[in-house]
Amino acid sequence: MGTLHLSDQVRQALQEGRAVVALESTVISHGLPYPTNLETARRMEEIIRQHGGIPATIAVLDGKIRVGLTEAELEHLATSKAVRKTSRRDLPVVVAQYGDGATTVAATATVAAWAGIDVFSTGGIGGVHRDPPYDISNDLPTLASTPVAVVCAGAKAILDLRATVEWLETAGVPVIGYDTDEFPAFYTRESGLPVDVCVQTALDAASIIRAGREMGLPGATLIVVPVPAADEMPAKKLQMAINSALAEASARGIEGSASTPFLLRWVAKETGGASLKANVSLLENNAAVAAQIAVALREISAAAPAKPA
Ligand code: PSU
Ligand code: MN
Numbered sequence: 001m002g003t004l005h006l007s008d009q010v011r012q013a014l015q016e017g018r019a020v021v022a023l024e025s026t027v028i029s030h031g032l033p034y035p036t037n038l039e040t041a042r043r044m045e046e047i048i049r050q051h052g053g054i055p056a057t058i059a060v061l062d063g064k065i066r067v068g069l070t071e072a073e074l075e076h077l078a079t080s081k082a083v084r085k086t087s088r089r090d091l092p093v094v095v096a097q098y099g100d101g102a103t104t105v106a107a108t109a110t111v112a113a114w115a116g117i118d119v120f121s122t123g124g125i126g127g128v129h130r131d132p133p134y135d136i137s138n139d140l141p142t143l144a145s146t147p148v149a150v151v152c153a154g155a156k157a158i159l160d161l162r163a164t165v166e167w168l169e170t171a172g173v174p175v176i177g178y179d180t181d182e183f184p185a186f187y188t189r190e191s192g193l194p195v196d197v198c199v200q201t202a203l204d205a206a207s208i209i210r211a212g213r214e215m216g217l218p219g220a221t222l223i224v225v226p227v228p229a230a231d232e233m234p235a236k237k238l239q240m241a242i243n244s245a246l247a248e249a250s251a252r253g254i255e256g257s258a259s260t261p262f263l264l265r266w267v268a269k270e271t272g273g274a275s276l277k278a279n280v281s282l283l284e285n286n287a288a289v290a291a292q293i294a295v296a297l298r299e300i301s302a303a304a305p306a307k308p309a
Pocket of ligand 2: 135136137138256257
């Protein structure tokens with residue numbers, strides 16, 4: 001991939017077979033307010049290091065696809081208003097126009113796979129939106145075709161979670177519950193929807209990821225981790241905020257790529273910071289789990305090098 005620019009640290013870590021964990025950047029530019037966004041971006045990197053991993057935050061800067069960012073670059077993403085939300089289809093546009101782009105789950109997973117990074121940590125994936133015209137995030141088809149393990153807290157209840165889980169099943173994406181037998185709803189731990197399997201340890205998750213890779217399956221493995229119980233949001237308060245956000249978006253005619261950031265901001269405003277606390281908590285928790293899984297994957301691979309599929 002000629003247009004891929006790895007930081008020295010990430011390049012070296014990959015060469016040495018260390019446990020690299022990719023991180024997205026839309027959550028920094030569009031998902032959280034300043035300065036929480038910058039603090040959280042730094043914390044996630046720190047947590048990955050504490051668990052023996054090497055963080056690789058992914059973004060497009062001056063038209064270059066970058067894997068592994070400096071402190072100043074994280075700050076730029078956290079403060080600049082000129083950073084474009086960049087999903088997979090936006091990558092060629094931002095690169096050709098020498099722009100700055102913050103990568104979504106779809107774009108980050110795509111770049112991580114190009115770079116040879118096996119594990120990617122995020123907050124929540126995009127999914128099927130509620131009500132016509134059933135806007136479907138590119139995160140879903142990209143997960144169907146991109147071989148990377150994605151650690152997330154499920155998907156937000158602003159979406160149609162049942163349709164989202166169904167889409168993952170149709171697309172052949174295994175959904176692994178990390179110490180849970182329910183698909184988590186991001187701000188809350190439960191949705192009433194099933195996962196394919198519940199695992200208790202990073203090693204068990206890594207074994208499933210490894211088995212899928214050995215078979216040469218083309219898609220992602222989704223590892224879903226509920227928000228830590230202490231930071232879970234009260235369900236009723238959240239439901240009211242979501243209803244208000246959906247009504248407001250519809251009244252203002254907000255659609256397309258503006259939809260998710262608008263809904264997230266409105267829920268944060270309506271819940272007076274409680275949603276922010278949950279969001280930061282699950283991002284940090286996912287980073288820790290992802291690093292543990294990445295380390296376990298390296299250990300399995302070192303013990304038994306992969307056979308070609
Ligand atoms: N869900 C969140 N926080 C986020 C996003 C989703 O809880 O910041 C971001 C992610 O980058 C995700 C993107 O990939 O929104 C999905 O946007 P869309 O629905 O436009 O595909
Ligand atoms: Mn969309």
